[in-house]
Amino acid sequence: MNEISKSSLSQEIYQGPHWDNSSEYSDLHAAEFSEDLDAFKKSIGRIQEQSKLFDSEIERIDQLSAMDFELIEAAGRLRHSADEAFVVGANLGTFVSCLLSVNGGNAQARQMQAVLRQLMTQLSEALTSLELILTKAPESFVGACLARSEFKAHAFAIRKEREWSPHMLSLSEERILTRFAVNGLQAWGTLYDNISSSLQCEVDFNGTVTRMGLARAAGTQQSGNRAEREAGYKAVQKAWETQQESCASVLNALSGWRLDNYKTRSKSRKLNFIDKPLHGNRIEKETLEAMMLVVEQNAEVAREALRFKAKAMNIDALAPWDLFAPAPTSEPEDEMIPFEEAISLIRTAFADVDPQMGEFVDVMVKNRWIEGTVTDTKRPGAYCTRFAKSRTPRVYMTYKGTLEDVGTLAHELGHAFHNWVMRDLSLPETYYPMTLAETASIFAETVVSHVLVKNAANQQAKEKILWGELGSAEAFLLNIPARFWFETEFYERRAERTLTPDEFSELMNKSWQRAYGNTLSEMNRMFWCSKLHFHISGTSFYNFPYTFGYLFALGVYAQRKRQGKEFYANYVNLLRDTGRMSAEDLAREYLGVELSEPRFWQDSIAIVRRQCGAFLS
Ligand SMILES: [Zn+2]
Structure with a gap:
């Protein structure tokens, strides 16, 4: 496909192949x-x-x-x-x-x-x-x-x-709790889902008012047009303002239920509201504290990225509606990368870690385990899955040839590699917690993005890749910590009494300021309403595992240079043990580091600083 002139082709020509799952079943009627x-x-x-x-x-x-x-x-x-x-x-x-x-x-x-x-x-x-x-x-x-x-x-x-058994109640009590949670705890989550899926907003753009659902309005945040982003953002805020009382009730009820639940389970050992999320994510409190401390001390790394973005966009400071803005490029059409070219790029980057990792990419392609076609019937999104019988991975995405698509492909192939190296283990040994789930994918993305930047044909392509990395720095080092601080202080105060909508907004404002400093022209005060993660009935603190995953993967990447030839074997063994060892034990065994100490996290942030620095220079 490389010899055909790129400009004369439609998007479909860059698309990926169709996957082949016939090794499992020829079809549903087979x-x-x-x-x-x-x-x-x-x-x-x-x-x-x-x-x-x-x-x-x-x-x-x-x-x-x-x-x-x-x-x-x-x-x-x-x-x-x-x-x-x-x-x-x-x-x-x-x-x-x-x-x-x-x-x-x-x-x-x-x-x-x-x-x-x-x-x-x-x-x-x-x-x-x-x-x-x-x-x-x-x-x-x-x-x-x-x-x-x-x-x-x-x-x-x-x-x-x-x-966890010291915190378990008697069997009959556990059964009553489970049964009552359906119309108690879970009902509050359902209420939020019903509100957010039916809520409409009015986007006033260029004098035309368009009524739309929140999902569609969220799409405006990726627009290259600043006025359109602002219109979309403000419309969503306004819509949520009408639902403040309901959202406050949901948050007060979910947290109240949990706090009562933890109190009931504190007979032999006192439970703190963070204990259950830590247990579910298989990390220790000291690890979380060390990580959050280093993140806060290094907030300037990501803040610099935002100041730079503002300069690149020719504005004094970013507003919340600028956080997802695309890189400002002068040319409307970027250079497309055909699927074969993307694969060869990823293969080279993987093989640079170890030849076997490069061969793995060949295995994925030769067996047609990647779905990358462009069709109208496909569901959006990308994921990696595996067949339990053959233990072979599959990657699903819609590959159109953009740089983002190359990043997504690398990310999902990272997940696939994780599955691949675990294929001889029995299934129950391969279930890893959320904190470790993104290790292989973010590692793969980082490896490929560094090669991409090195080989980028022009300055614009390079900028576009780095722009994405600045976005990750903001998301994981500022936005997620703001959510964590908000939720922590909310649970502390909720133990005394319920909070009013104004108090929620104030607290969100304060948490955003703590993270973003003076880099934004205003804070997202309504974020406690608009962010689904705060309203999930099944989990609380659905935030810190993201930052953990990001920094852990980068910390693993940092070891690549340090360990040299020994790295690959350690990396594979680390991935293989993600379902049967705690994060702390993995880090100790294969990386020789203590997660409860700041150093590991500082090394990860140093990589982010270098990535951002590359852009700034
Ligand atoms: Zn992923």
């Missing part, structure tokens, strides 16, 4: 698909039978011991059957969701997805009793279970869950 579906259904029936024993044993959970030989053996059998069934169910599920990504209107695939979801729920319900027993039963019993081969792959996760 005999192999029905066979797997049948086998999956039958095994769920058997598992439901097997699990009855544990439903009854739950009553005498406190008396269980290593002497319950038959029960321990039965536990092993149930675990084994469930693991086997899960592989088949997950394989079918991945195949169907791949079909739906390419064509969301595929009605048969949609029906099948509903069927599979139902079956998966049945499978996990059948395991509830066994899982509860393993979390709460005496060590003697659990130790005997974990010594069995069927539990080897689950041991780390079970041990982690058991650390």
Whole structure:
């Protein structure tokens, strides 16, 4: 494709290939698909039978011991059957969701997805009793279970869950809480979702007022036209102002529920509101504190980036509606990069880390494991997935040839590499927490972006790449910390009483100022309403794992130079252990650093400083 003149081609010519998933099933009607579906259904029936024993044993959970030989053996059998069934169910599920990504209107695939979801729920319900027993039963019993081969792959996760057991209530209390949360805690999250999906705003641009939903209005934030961005931003703010009371009620209720919940669970050891998010993300409090401290001390690194952006855009200071603005380039049409060229670029960058990483890119291309076509039926977005049976990864995206697309492709191939190096481990050993999920992807993106900058044909291309990196610095070093500080102080104050809408706005203003300093002409006071993350019923503090992931990946990248030839083996082993070691242990073992000390985080920020510095010079 390289020999064809670039300018004469439409966007489609740069597109990527169509993926090939026929190694799993030829299609939804294939005999192999029905066979797997049948086998999956039958095994769920058997598992439901097997699990009855544990439903009854739950009553005498406190008396269980290593002497319950038959029960321990039965536990092993149930675990084994469930693991086997899960592989088949997950394989079918991945195949169907791949079909739906390419064509969301595929009605048969949609029906099948509903069927599979139902079956998966049945499978996990059948395991509830066994899982509860393993979390709460005496060590003697659990130790005997974990010594069995069927539990080897689950041991780390079970041990982690058991650390939480001092905070568990009695079984009947836990069940009541779970049941009541549906119309309590979760209902508040649903209320927010309903408001945000139905809320309309009026964008007043160039004298024309257009009524639109919030999702469409959010699109204006990427516009190259400053007036359009401002109009979109202000319309969204105005719409949220009408919903302040509801949003304040949602936040007060979600946090109040959680604080009561934590208090009830503090009988043997006091729980702080940050403990549960830390536990879920498998990091220690000292690690989070060290990271946030270094981030705050180095806020100027990202602030400089914003001042520079303002200069490049010919304005005194950025406003909140400028944070997602594209790089100001004089030429409207940037140079497009055909898919093959992007692949060869990424291959070169990966191979520079280690030849095997370069070969991995060949494997992905040769097997057609990448979906990159441009069609009207495809769902937006990009992701990486894997088939549970063959353990082969797939990358999904719409590749149109922009520089952002190259970055996305590198990012998703990073995820795919992570899956690839874990392909011989059993599935339960490969589930990593959010804090470690982006290690391989951001590492890959960084590696490729450095090669891109080095090879950039012109100054504009270079600027566009670096512009994206300045954006990351702002997002992870200023915006996410502002959310974290807001939520921390909110929970502290909420323990005393509920907050009013004005108090929420004031607190948000203060948190943004703490992060952004004097780099913005105004702060986003309504951010506590407009940001979904504060209103999710399932998790609180849905923020610090992002900054952690970003800085952790860069910290790993920093070790590349330091460790030289030894780096690659350490990197692969680190990725392989992301599902069975804590972040602190991984860092100690493979990077030789302590995450609770500032140094590691300072090294990561030094990379950001260099990236920004490259732009400023
Ligand atoms: Zn990712």
